[in-house]
Amino acid sequence: MADETGLKDCLADLAESGRRQVVPLAAETIRARGDQRLRRRRAALASGGALLAVVLAVGGMSLVRAPGGGSEPPAAGPAPAASPFVPPTPGPSAEYATELGYVYGAVVRGDTVRVTVEQARIAGGAATPGGVVHTLTLPRGALVEVRQLSDGKPADTQLGELVDRLGAGPRWVFAIDYDSEGRVQSLREAYWLSG
């Protein structure tokens, strides 16, 4: 077969066999997915400030309730302070909840990369550091959607390849998508807020 028709026809035959079997989604479904993401992105933008306010309020209450008078000193030595960060929870109809934050201080640790996240305060479509900081440890191979970080070309790159650029102080803003169990499902450069 291929002896007579060559590599080109062989590949064409292969591709055609796949094409015959494929049952693509309806175009409306594709558009609906895209529209849903756009809405999610806009909602994340709008809710970024609200989320920050909630986190700050919770943090403030924790400070007010901190041991001061009447409580006994701990019997053991001080334990490391628990991170006040609680991953956002997706809404009832949403697959993910998004945190907007500066990602920096990337350090490789074996097969993982530890990054610091400072939640962003959004005002007038621009981001500023919000002061609430936590850390994330992700696989080096974690896929990151980038744009400005790849010189304006949208690309999917591995987190391990961005360590140098994310190693310094807060500069790049990311949308971090958490699933309902608080696991990071994706990292997307919030290019519409960065730089």
Add this chain to the structure above:
Amino acid sequence: MPPPEGRRGGRGVDEHEFDAFYAASVGRIVGQLYAMTGDLSEAQDVVQEAFTRAWERRSELDLNGAPEAWVRTVAWRLAVSRWRKVRTALAFARRQGPPAAVPPPEPHHVLLFQALRQIPEAQRRAVVLHHLCDLTVEQVAVEADCPVGTVKAHLSRGRAALARLLADTELDPRTTNRLPEVRHG
């Protein structure tokens, strides 16, 4: 082939234009990604994801440019990302249970897949873009974002490797005519 996001000022598309573009090209691009990846479900998944991203960026999409090449490039990048594969597989399993059964490929397709999988990704992509998608060497260089000389090397090495791997099989290319690089215009 700079992606539409990379060059601002695309005129954008409306629903009807997008639907027509999708209907006309989705099957073809899935077939091309199938040849590149050897996995039909994966090919369909990444192509549909690429179209979703195209719709997300519809205000920058220019159907008079090279939207099909852009979708193919995005789909390819998605396909080579192991992270995405794991994520998609988990999400798919969560949402829909076991994937639908896909008929096994023909024996001669299996031979070709096995050979394609043994050559480096860059060579495989170049071979498919050039010999299946009918792109010139220069067009492959633009889409793969690498120099023309590199594409020529990928094609040469890829074909040589395929010839070795398919020797003494029913796809033995020794009896086929050597394929010159396509040059349009």
